[in-house]
Amino acid sequence: MSDKFIEIQNAEMSFPVKKGTFQALVNVNLNVRKGEFITLIGHSGCGKSTLLNMIAGLTTATGGMLLCANREISGPSPERGVVFQNHSLLPWLTCHENVYLAVERVFGAVEPKARLQERTRTALAMVGLTHAEHKRPHEISGGMKQRVGIARALSMEPKVLLMDEPFGALDALTRAHLQDELLKIVANTQSTVVMVTHDVDEAVLLSDRIVMMTNGPSATIGEILSVRLPRPRERVALAADPLYMEYRTSVLEFLYHRQARPVAKEAA
Numbered sequence: 001m002s003d004k005f006i007e008i009q010n011a012e013m014s015f016p017v018k019k020g021t022f023q024a025l026v027n028v029n030l031n032v033r034k035g036e037f038i039t040l041i042g043h044s045g046c047g048k049s050t051l052l053n054m055i056a057g058l059t060t061a062t063g064g065m066l067l068c069a070n071r072e073i074s075g076p077s078p079e080r081g082v083v084f085q086n087h088s089l090l091p092w093l094t095c096h097e098n099v100y101l102a103v104e105r106v107f108g109a110v111e112p113k114a115r116l117q118e119r120t121r122t123a124l125a126m127v128g129l130t131h132a133e134h135k136r137p138h139e140i141s142g143g144m145k146q147r148v149g150i151a152r153a154l155s156m157e158p159k160v161l162l163m164d165e166p167f168g169a170l171d172a173l174t175r176a177h178l179q180d181e182l183l184k185i186v187a188n189t190q191s192t193v194v195m196v197t198h199d200v201d202e203a204v205l206l207s208d209r210i211v212m213m214t215n216g217p218s219a220t221i222g223e224i225l226s227v228r229l230p231r232p233r234e235r236v237a238l239a240a241d242p243l244y245m246e247y248r249t250s251v252l253e254f255l256y257h258r259q260a261r262p263v264a265k266e267a268a
């Protein structure tokens, strides 16, 4: 397992604002191993999405360097699949067509249609949506829409799956169900994942390491917690596991004692 699949070196991000420049992130250093599951956690506005977008190549760092598989990240690429909270499906297309579109974009030039169809069906099966492949987004639940978003990202066979609060808008039970599914999918695909979350239990359940960010402006990585719970992980058993409680308490301590939320200092 390579130690440096994603390399973030002294990354910075500042935004031009009315009063000059807003320094969102400074001095961010992180190496992510191949196959590792990383969550980014921190108070609202600390820069989690900004950092994820930098890894996605959707925004360019104003300082430092970001690399994926030894190549500088200079824009979005199918090697880094992104899943957003609002799933962003095209409403006039079926689930199958939404995924097919992504598959065609990545593999369309080199593979026959039958293979593209097969890839699409495999991705939908992976998230348990074969039965809904001909439905349109308005005909399915929020959790199912989010699963289509995950299928679409996975269908491109990304080297890295980047997820920005993918389950944030879902009710607690659907969220738990999708977390369990994600654990299985990632175990099967051996994907490298970087995921933004606000949810401490979600972070402990899913992560190999939890990256805890300080409050902004000039936010950075405060601490990194290695979660050494064996896999496969089972939420009910973990709830009574003393080590699980210890990790949970460490993250809560960081968030609510060491980084107690100040009065919001958003960009002006």
Ligand SMILES: Nc1ncnc2c1ncn2[C@@H]1O[C@H](COP(=O)(O)OP(=O)(O)OP(=O)(O)O)[C@@H](O)[C@H]1O
Pocket (backbone or CB within 6 Å): 015, 016, 017, 022, 024, 042, 043, 044, 045, 046, 047, 048, 049, 050, 051, 216, 265, 266, 267
């Ligand atoms: N394009 C932009 N222009 C100016 N300021 C920005 C821009 N994008 C983000 N910011 C500021 O950078 C900071 C980090 O924002 P970001 O969305 O990354 O935080 P976050 O931790 O993901 O927040 P949340 O948890 O609420 O989604 C915030 O103060 C935000 O207002």
